[in-house]
Amino acid sequence: MGDADSFIAVIPARHASSRLPGKPLAEIAGEPMVAHVWRRAGESHAARVVVATDDERIREALEPLGAEVVMTRDDHPSGTDRLAEVSERLGLADDAVLVNVQGDEPLIPPVLIDQVAARLIDDPEASIATLAEPIGDVETLFNPNAVKVVRSLSGRALYFSRAPVPWDREAWDRGAFARRPELLETDAWLRHIGLYAYRAGFLADYRDWPPSPLEQLEQLEQLRALHHGHVIQVALAQVPHPAGVDTEADLARVRALLDGQDRSGGA
Secondary structure (H helix, E strand, O other): OOOOOOEEEEEEEOOOOOOOOOHHHOEEOOEEHHHHHHHHHHOOOOOEEEEEEOOHHHHHHHHHHOOEEEEOOOOOOOHHHHHHHHHHHOOOOOOOEEEEOOOOOOOOOHHHHHHHHHHHHOOOOEEEEEEEEEOOOHHHHOOOOOOEEEEOOOOEEEEEEOOOOOOOHHHOOHHHHHHOHHHHOOOOOEEEEEEEEEEHHHHHHHOOOOOOHHHHHHOOOHHHHHHOOOEEEEEEOOOOOOOOOOOHHHHHHHHHHHHHHHHOOOO
């Protein structure tokens, strides 16, 4: 495995959210959610942890905790573009590795942050590394919100899709999978986990590319990289990846878990 402590963890945190406004500052166990993400990232082997935000309220909440905060523009179309601005502001070399840790994942295991960074470091030809996990149920396979990934023998991504790929010709409909659950007892079907490591030089190029046709159809940013011929490494996650916070129900679930840990003296 590569030198996993030679990377920077960056946490994009926008205050605006269509489903959960002010999400980064939502209180969990006495602290804003983004602070929990920052602490988790700090438990990884990252040489540096940076929170990237366009909102002064987030900076004011985090700096007293000792967090490094970089203010970014508020008009970025994606988190990847925000990461590119951070890389430029920090003056990083083209071969520097950055891990994009989503600001709404207060349960993110630090080992996964290390794993995705090491996967990129281990493949000098790759521009991006990410993670996946086996799909074990029909609902996830056919859920368009669960992104599927197909990869090569070497672990390089061949395609990402919201459709149930690969398509099984002998069990072509949802009912066949429901009747024969053993069809899913392989690693042929993988759910993509949205944790990414990037090389800084790639991020600088990415900003200048218009959205690709497949990216626009699937609404998946990573397809822009494949469209331009860049290599994406996909590793199977070493540990389960907990769900992030997208809704009030998600927030209540995480609050119940972390409040309980806090009362029992857990981390």
